[in-house]
Amino acid sequence: xDLANVLIQLLNSVQYGLLLFMLAAGLTLIxxxxxxxxxxxxxxxxxxxxLAYALSSRLGSFAWAIVVGTALSVVFGLALERLxxxxxxxxDHLDQVLLTFGLIYVFEEGRSLLWGDDVHGVAIPPxxxxxxxLTDTLSYPVYRLFMMGVCVALAVGLYLLIGRTRLGMKIRAxxxxxxxxxxxxxxxxxxxxxxxxxxxxLATLAGMxxxxxSSVYPNMGAPVLIMCFVVVVIGGIGxxxxxxxxxxxxxxxxxxxxxxxxxxxxxxxxxxxxxxxLWKPEGxxxx
Amino acid sequence: MSAPATHxxxxxxxxxxxxxxxxxxxxxxxxxxxxxHQQMVTRMMILAIFAMSLDLLQGVTGLxxxxxAAFFGIAGYALAFLTPADAPASLWWTLxxxxxASGAAALVIGFLVVRTKGIYFIMATMAFAxxxxxxxxxxxxxxxxxGLYINFRPDAGLFDLEDKRVxxxxxxxxxxxxxxxxxxxxxxxxxxxxxxIRVNEHRMRAIGFGSFGHKLAAFTLAGTLAGLAGYLWxxxxxxxxxxxxxxxxxxxxxMMVILGGMGNFAGAIVGAFAFEFMLELFKDLPAxxxxxxxxxxxxxxxxxxVAVICFAPRGLLGLLQRLASRPGLREGRDG
Amino acid sequence: MADVLLSARGLTKTFGGLAAVNGVSIDLWRDRxxxxxxxxxxxxxxxxxxLSGDLPPTAGTITLGTHDITRASPEQISRRGxxxxxxxxxxxPSFTVWENVRxxxxxxxxxxxxxxxxxxxxxxxxxxxxxAEAALELAGLAGRRHxxxGAASHGEQRQLEIAMTLATDPRVLLLxxxxxxxxxxEAERMVALLxxxxxxxxxxxxxxxxxxxxxxxxxxxVMVNGAVIASGEPAAIRADAAVQAAYLGENA
Numbered sequence: 001x002d003l004a005n006v007l008i009q010l011l012n013s014v015q016y017g018l019l020l021f022m023l024a025a026g027l028t029l030i031x032x033x034x035x036x037x038x039x040x041x042x043x044x045x046x047x048x049x050x051l052a053y054a055l056s057s058r059l060g061s062f063a064w065a066i067v068v069g070t071a072l073s074v075v076f077g078l079a080l081e082r083l084x085x086x087x088x089x090x091x092d093h094l095d096q097v098l099l100t101f102g103l104i105y106v107f108e109e110g111r112s113l114l115w116g117d118d119v120h121g122v123a124i125p126p127x128x129x130x131x132x133x134l135t136d137t138l139s140y141p142v143y144r145l146f147m148m149g150v151c152v153a154l155a156v157g158l159y160l161l162i163g164r165t166r167l168g169m170k171i172r173a174x175x176x177x178x179x180x181x182x183x184x185x186x187x188x189x190x191x192x193x194x195x196x197x198x199x200x201x202l203a204t205l206a207g208m209x210x211x212x213x214s215s216v217y218p219n220m221g222a223p224v225l226i227m228c229f230v231v232v233v234i235g236g237i238g239x240x241x242x243x244x245x246x247x248x249x250x251x252x253x254x255x256x257x258x259x260x261x262x263x264x265x266x267x268x269x270x271x272x273x274x275x276x277x278l279w280k281p282e283g284x285x286x287x
Numbered sequence: 288m289s290a291p292a293t294h295x296x297x298x299x300x301x302x303x304x305x306x307x308x309x310x311x312x313x314x315x316x317x318x319x320x321x322x323x324h325q326q327m328v329t330r331m332m333i334l335a336i337f338a339m340s341l342d343l344l345q346g347v348t349g350l351x352x353x354x355x356a357a358f359f360g361i362a363g364y365a366l367a368f369l370t371p372a373d374a375p376a377s378l379w380w381t382l383x384x385x386x387x388a389s390g391a392a393a394l395v396i397g398f399l400v401v402r403t404k405g406i407y408f409i410m411a412t413m414a415f416a417x418x419x420x421x422x423x424x425x426x427x428x429x430x431x432x433x434g435l436y437i438n439f440r441p442d443a444g445l446f447d448l449e450d451k452r453v454x455x456x457x458x459x460x461x462x463x464x465x466x467x468x469x470x471x472x473x474x475x476x477x478x479x480x481x482x483x484i485r486v487n488e489h490r491m492r493a494i495g496f497g498s499f500g501h502k503l504a505a506f507t508l509a510g511t512l513a514g515l516a517g518y519l520w521x522x523x524x525x526x527x528x529x530x531x532x533x534x535x536x537x538x539x540x541x542m543m544v545i546l547g548g549m550g551n552f553a554g555a556i557v558g559a560f561a562f563e564f565m566l567e568l569f570k571d572l573p574a575x576x577x578x579x580x581x582x583x584x585x586x587x588x589x590x591x592x593v594a595v596i597c598f599a600p601r602g603l604l605g606l607l608q609r610l611a612s613r614p615g616l617r618e619g620r621d622g
Numbered sequence: 623m624a625d626v627l628l629s630a631r632g633l634t635k636t637f638g639g640l641a642a643v644n645g646v647s648i649d650l651w652r653d654r655x656x657x658x659x660x661x662x663x664x665x666x667x668x669x670x671x672x673l674s675g676d677l678p679p680t681a682g683t684i685t686l687g688t689h690d691i692t693r694a695s696p697e698q699i700s701r702r703g704x705x706x707x708x709x710x711x712x713x714x715p716s717f718t719v720w721e722n723v724r725x726x727x728x729x730x731x732x733x734x735x736x737x738x739x740x741x742x743x744x745x746x747x748x749x750x751x752x753x754a755e756a757a758l759e760l761a762g763l764a765g766r767r768h769x770x771x772g773a774a775s776h777g778e779q780r781q782l783e784i785a786m787t788l789a790t791d792p793r794v795l796l797l798x799x800x801x802x803x804x805x806x807x808e809a810e811r812m813v814a815l816l817x818x819x820x821x822x823x824x825x826x827x828x829x830x831x832x833x834x835x836x837x838x839x840x841x842x843x844v845m846v847n848g849a850v851i852a853s854g855e856p857a858a859i860r861a862d863a864a865v866q867a868a869y870l871g872e873n874a
Contacts, residue, residue: 037406087597093406094351098545099596101538105589112583222534226417229410237406266425270418274399277411281402476728476744483725486714493674493712494790495700495729504735 004138009255015144017251018151022206023224024231024243025158026199032238033171033195034089039100042225043107044200048073048207049216050111053120062125062212069208070201077200081193089192108219117218122211147209154202158240171195227254230269234276236283246284295551295604296473296482302604306553313459317452326523329455331563332462333519338543338555339469340512345541346549347473348505349485350401351409353537354416355513357396358389360532362514363521364423365389367435375439378448382441385518386511392419393510394503401502416537424529434528437521448522458519462556465512469552472508481505482550546595548604557603565591624651627824628704628794633672633682635665642668644848645682650794650824655816657827657835660845661868666828667709669845670798673826674706675699686794700729705792707783709799709828715772719763720754722771722782726789727753754789760818761785762811777808784815795825801834813837836860844868 027041048069055065088096123129124143131139162168171191173181182188207221214220231250235242250269257268276284298306313332317325337359344350365385370376400411423429440448448454472478483491484498492498521527530536539562547558569587572580580587599606628650635643643665650656658666671677673684675696684692691699700706714722727750744750758764761781766774771782780800787795800816801809813834819825829835835842836856843853844865852865859865 031406037409084593091600093409094345094541094545095596095600097351097353097409097538098541099593101542102589102592102596105585105592107589109583109586109589113586226414226534230414233403233407233410233414263426266421267418270414273411273414277399277403281404282407471743472740474743474745475740476731476742476747476750477740479721479725479728479744483714483717486716487712490712490714490786491725491729492696493676493700493706493708494726494786495697497697500735508740 004135007134008138008140009259010252011140011144011148013251013255014248015148015151015251016255017248018148018155019206019210020224020227020231020250021244021247022151022154022202023228024235024247025155025240026202027228028232028235028238028240028243029195030199031232034085034192036085036089037093037096037100038085038199039097039225040103040107041100041199041203041228042221043104044073044203044221045207045210045224046219046221047076047107047111048204049122049211049214049220050115050120050207051204052208052211053122053216054115056122062122066205066208070205073201073204074197076204077197078193080200081196085196086189086192104221112218119218120216122216124212143212147213150205150209154205155244162240167191167194227269230273233283234273236285239283239285242283242285295548295554295608298551298553302553302607306556309556310463313462314456317455322451325451325455327563327567329451329458329523330520331560332458333516333523334540334543334563335556335559336462336465336519337513337516337540338547338559339465339552340509340516341540342544342549342552342555343469343472343481343512344505344509345544346551346554347478347485348481348502350502350506351412351541352506352509353409353413353534353541354396354419355412355509355540356534356536357416357419357532358393358510358513359517359520359536359540360423360527360529361392361419362386362389362517363527363531364429364435365514366441366518366521367430367437367527370437370439370441372438375442378441378443382515382518386514389514389517390507390511393507393513397503397506397510401499401506413534413537416532417534420529420532420534423532430528432529434526437525437527440522440525454523458523461515461519465515466552466556469512473552477501477504542592545600546602548602548608551604554602554604561603624653625824626650627652628673628684628686628826630673630684631682633669633684634680635668635672635677636680641848643672643679646845646848646850648826648843648850648853650826651841652793652824653821654840655820655825655827655838656841656843657829657839658843658845659829659832659835663847664845665848666845667798668848670706670796670826670828674704674796700790700792703791703793704796705787705790705794706796707787707798707800709802711776711779711783713771713779713782713786715770717771718767719769719771719774719778719782719785720758720767723758723763723785723789724750724754726786727751727757729790753791757785757789760788761815776803777805780804780808780812781815784812788819793823795819795823796828797825798828799830800827801829801831809834 023041023045027038030036030038051069051072052065055069056062059065059068088099128143128146130142132142132145133139162171170181170186173186227250231243231246234249235246249272253268253272257265261268313328316328320328341352341355344352344355362385365388366381369381369384396415400408400415403411424432440454446453448457480491480496480501483496484501488498517531520531543558543562544555545558546562547556548554566584566588569584570581572584574580601608626649631647633643633646634641646669648656658669660666668677672679675691675694675698678693682692683690686699686702686704689702691702714725717725728744728747731747731750758767761784763778763781763785766778771779774782780802784800801812804812809831816825816838827838839856841854842856842859844851844859846868851868852859852862
């Protein structure tokens with residue numbers, strides 16, 4: 001495999017890893033701060049993809065589809081938290097697992113009723129539909145670079161939000177000691193709602209920007225959910241930094257695995273996870 | 288994971304009577320039921336064994352595994368590999384071999400995941416089960432996504448398992464045997480230790496119990512018993528595919544155990560039958576003026592699951608318990 | 623001089639940059655009660671956690687009898703003969719009082735991989751029942767055996783804490799605030815129990831109740847900010863100026 005090919009696979013790894021990070025970050029935040037495990041997280045990814053399809057046909061513009069789609073997902077996340085998830089923060093993980101598993105079914109069928117079961121494509125917006133030349137013979141799709149850009153921007157935004165703003169400080173305080181934060185005047189309920197909505201929005205947005213590349217099909221959330229879990233287990237629950245590093249690691253192992261060792265490619269990531277678990281049963285980073 | 292409040296362990300007399308009646312009903316069913324329904328009940332009994340094996344892990348020890356179906360599927364595949372295309376294989380060595388395969392897989396995977404706690408454990412079990420799924424899904428040599436056929440039921444020598452009624456009674460015998468075995472385990476020193484680990488693992492370690500060893504033993508035993516169910520499934524349907532080890536199968540098992548009520552194995556049986564019944568009910572829903580309700584059975588199933596979790600978290604037995612409202616049904620037997 | 627059953631040297635535990643326990647050495651002798659006192663945050667519970675294996679020390683050694691238990695797990699330490707009771711009641715709330723103690727007694731008999739252990743009835747093990755019965759009697763809970771532990775009174779739960787610890791047949795006892803939250807009568811009963819236990823055990827007592835301390839302790843160690851500032855006979859400690867300034871001065 002020559003240098004140009006390695007470079008392309010490297011870029012693919014990073015792109016896949018960053019997309020996984022967007023999903024894993026939401027999952028690990030929601031779990032780290034509210035203690036809720038959400039199996040339906042992959043469903044938000046699927047809903048995002050279908051939203052991208054439905055809205056871009058409706059509105060005629062991919063960009064507007066993303067804006068409107070994200071706004072819708074925030075509203076959806078807030079409603080879901082308020083009506084359902086809020087009651088489950090103190091419940092057993094078992095109950096949460098079952099609740100969210102039931103939701104997977106409901107979301108899949110909801111999608112089926114709204115948009116049917118067909119596979120769809122979403123066109124790459126013309127502005128981003130090109131290739132950047134890397135060498136004389138190979139070039140890299142601009143859209144994938146765009147995807148990476150969006151993920152990086154969001155990662156930076158998340159870092160700034162949590163590390164540098166008052167809201168972020170309140171989030172961290174609430175995660176660390178709920179009663180203390182409440183007695184200091186932090187509105188914990190609002191914080192939880194915001195964090196949940198951010199998680200949902202990240203997952204939906206990931207689905208939206210991935211749609212032109214991965215196409216839109218039923219049950220597309222399931223493999224992504226599994227990968228997300230692997231990333232969170234490797235990275236450490238509640239650690240956004242861990243999620244980033246683990247996601248990039250998983251992206252690398254998976255992408256290069258498929259190219260170099262296709263027969264065992266599907267299993268390599270799990271071997272990685274097994275190795276991490278043997279060494280550090282609580283993941284690479286503590287939250 | 289926080290320990291749930293009181294589990295129903297010692298079954299009240301009324302429930303024991305109900306179970307005995309159920310056994311009699313199951314024994315008499317082939318005499319009155321149609322062939323189709325007999326097949327259905329056989330399947331329900333197999334799933335009840337599967338659910339009981341998970342109850343040992345989840346209800347008694349408090350370990351929530353999202354990957355229990357891996358061991359169910361492995362045993363089914365073991366039978367598929369051991370049965371030649373043109374002749375049956377003997378029950379008396381394929382069954383132990385399949386159990387060994389499931390047990391060994393449970394031991395290896397258990398060794399890796401039991402060291403994790405709480406939510407990590409749930410996610411890790413799910414991930415490893417997916418690994419097993421992809422192992423079979425991606426490899427044509429192992430049957431690939433199409434799965435494998437089992438052309439003959441195992442040869443039992445003394446009785447003929449190809450006869451559907453004989454197979455029904457064989458399955459019933461397995462169901463009763465596993466139930467009796469697990470009830471004994473529940474009250475054994477091992478079972479008491481598992482219950483203690485569920486309620487307060489920290490204190491168990493402080494008083495000298497090695498919780499890792501106990502949890503791993505429970506995980507392995509549960510996996511082996513899931514293998515029994517998987518073997519029977521393969522034998523009955525004559526077909527295995529990777530879906531048998533999939534995430535949905537594992538989640539269904541959890542549902543069955545929760546639906547019935549955890550920690551006493553009777554609930555697992557009740558839950559398995561009730562769950563399959565609901566599933567058939569939803570799938571057979573007629574179409575209402577253009578809306579094919581049966582096609583969207585997943586929606587009803589999902590709403591049903593959400594409803595159970597919101598309103599009946601202790602399952603059917605828990606509901607019965609509340610309705611009968613008998614005080615002081617507590618855990619732990621004295622003397 | 624009485625036998626030393628447990629000995630710790632230079633125990634240190636740091637969290638980040640903070641030393642919760644700093645270079646603490648302590649000996650526990652048979653037939654002696656060694657009380658550890660100090661203000662809140664002095665590191666007393668952390669010390670107990672280090673000795674019982676709940677936390678690994680950053681530095682230092684712990685020897686139980688002839689065994690080095692510095693890096694041992696809690697279950698290994700318990701099996702070597704150290705029993706610990708907890709400041710925050712740490713029982714099995716949904717089990718009966720009897721089952722709590724029986725399970726603790728069973729710990730000495732269990733190996734999970736022996737299939738025979740999967741088929742016998744736990745409740746019928748005579749040796750285990752005997753041990754449990756003895757512990758229950760000693761702790762004064764024989765009359766409450768059928769009560770659900772979570773529903774018992776606070777004092778009874780503290781007694782149960784002790785009973786469970788005793789059922790594991792330890793030689794060394796670490797008791798973390800056994801009198802916490804008790805009324806006068808209950809506290810008196812507990813003090814009497816502790817004195818009954820003294821001859822056959824080496825005991826370490828972490829406590830705040832000054833009267834109880836001076837009634838029970840043969841030896842006193844005072845901790846402040848993770849370090850030992852004084853250690854010796856209670857009368858001498860009482861008179862120690864540094865101790866008075868740092869601790870007793872606030873209450874005495």
